[in-house]
Amino acid sequence: MLWLGLHFPALAQEVFHLGESLRDEDPAEALAGPTGPRVAEPRVIVEDNRVVLCNAAALNAGIVQGCTLATAHSIVSGLRHHQRDPEREAGRLRQLGEMLYRFSAHISLASPSGLILEAGGSLRLFGDVAALAQQVEALCGSLGHEVCCRWAKTPLAALLLARSRAAQIEEVPLSCMNLNTDQVERFANMGIYSLGQLLSLPRQSVARRFGQHLVDELQRLSGTLPDPQSCLQPAHQFHHDLHLLEPIHSKEALLFPMQRLLIELHHWLVGRQLGAELLVWHFAAAGGHPERRLRLPVSFARPQQHQESFLGITRLRLEQVELPDDVMSIGLEARRLQPWSADSQLLFQQLPGEAGGAWRARELEDLVDELRARLGRSACCSIEVLDQHCPENAWARAPLSNRRRTNRRRTNRRRSASGAVQQAPAAPPPTRPLWLFEPPRATAPEKLTLLRGPERIQAGWWQAGQCRDYYVARHEDGAECWAFVDAHDRWYLHGYFS
């Protein structure tokens, strides 16, 4: 067993700045290393009226951890502070755990700001533990989190190493352990500051003075006592929200936080081996008034997983809607999740329509998605043949989404037709025009020169009985057309032969 301990030192602060960390830096830089949100203005996190976390700018200005909020404000006039939000941190930690699911099946939460991954099972896939740790760090960096990643033989040791950033377990200061301040102070009075010193003490005397609990913890640390970890069960739904500190007015600016959410969705989907067919975006304005909320569904013809494919269609949809003019929070929900089947790429570049015709269906559907997103859902359709005698009912618009069903209907039709052929010779196909008018256009018979006909079509007596005599005729403008005369001796054009 090998354990990977992750510690997010600035999680309390990062949960407030998720929406903007991508706006200032480009993603490539964020991927390069765990830089975290680099914001120029000084910001602090406050708990019980005391500063518990401050960013680099606040540190430079001279604010120290532990000072009161009033002191901090007197040092920096334009200081922004946030009350610490443990609930939000816990929620974010859980989300991070789910997004790291691709690296290990065994992830446990170590509150308040740590994660433990079982790495032994993933070593064959990722090569060695250093490569795995590097990938984990890169992923967390791209999600906007500073992380420290260490590995050890026991989960507790890995977590303590990550928390203290020490190289050896002996160097870990006692303040990083799960001890109360009173105990730490008592050890300090005894001249014991590091874990190495504590481990060298006889266990029995430690147990007598500090209780069996501490000795158990030390045994779990060294691996002599089992330390079962509770596994994180990934949620069945994806619903992430992003709350912005300042309202966003333009759609272009909105794309950055949306991209951040899509990256999170991508990692979540990869971890669960799923693809999403429907995304639902929620945009809410400052007041949170229900009327100023916008729900924007974006659907796809086939399950998608990559953020690029999500973003392209989402952008097209976004252009068409009216957003609330000051968006303060963005939500992303993934619906209609399907098992993901990755398909292989071509080894060589193949020209579209080359011999073999092995054109992949996914790209055909991508085009439909894009056209629908821009032109509207009803703008694209296909056509199909129906078994109807009446000419205008013999065809129908076929939806493109459930192509499989229409294909089946078509093959059924074929089969029955071929069965009929075996029994009796089929009649020659009747002449039908390539262009059909809907509805038929009234015309004067003088404009037509009849060429062929009539063909009587009588159908639908149970509705409004239609009796028509169809002729192939030549219109005076030169087109060959399909005309009919109804029971009341009225002439109509029903199509062009073209």
Add this chain to the structure above:
Amino acid sequence: MKTPETTISEIGSSEISTAKIKKLLHHPDLWRAGQLTQAPDTLSSGFAVLDEHLPGCGWPRAGLAEFLLNTTGVGELRLLAPLMRELTRSEHRWVAWINPPFIPYAPALEALDIDISRILLIHPKTHQEALWALERASRSGTCSMTLAWLDEQQLHLKDTRRLQLAARQGHTLTCLFRPSEAAATNSMAELRLQMTPGEPGSVALDICKRRGGWPVSGIRLQISEQRRPQEIREQLSLWREKKREQRRDQRRHQRQLQAEVPLTEVSSTGSRVTH
């Protein structure tokens, strides 16, 4: 250095057979003024008469072609039907119809052996959307053929250039259907055909523009099976007879109306006598 010498000596030996010259003439690098250029990738149009005049003996597989016609229905679809059949059967790509003026009738297309499940109808609301959809469909490489009916007033020369580049990139044949007046305006299309209705079942074609060749006019194409004049005459006589009957009925009806109400019985008996 050796190869030219040997060829010269071969020529000098005056033992060149006509077969050799023919072979030389078919070399792709050789072009004669009276000959069409060899287009790299074409598909037969299905009409031998037309293939003779098209560069590369067929429709280009990628590029922009324009069809100039006064009225819809002169035979533009039947002209393209063999190509569409070939493309829908051999490739799994879409045949996109952008802003068609009427409904492409599925039973008729299927009767021509076109795989209609490959047909993608797109109905944009504005000209800009139509242009975007056409360019997107052509460029994507997922359409083997795109047919478009655009707003002539808003179509500019630079649009045709964009469409042509998109079609080449996506390996798509983009067909634009424009009114005949558009022949006077410039276009970047590599092939422009003017279509006028001819005899029933045929169409008269003028090639206004083609790669590596002069314009040709007066090509007559038979686009549907020839009907025997006798058959037509028969049908027409049937029709006339029917019409005569109808007129007779009408006259009788009018006479009935003209007759006074109390005299209805008399007139009805009278009519029975006459017939």
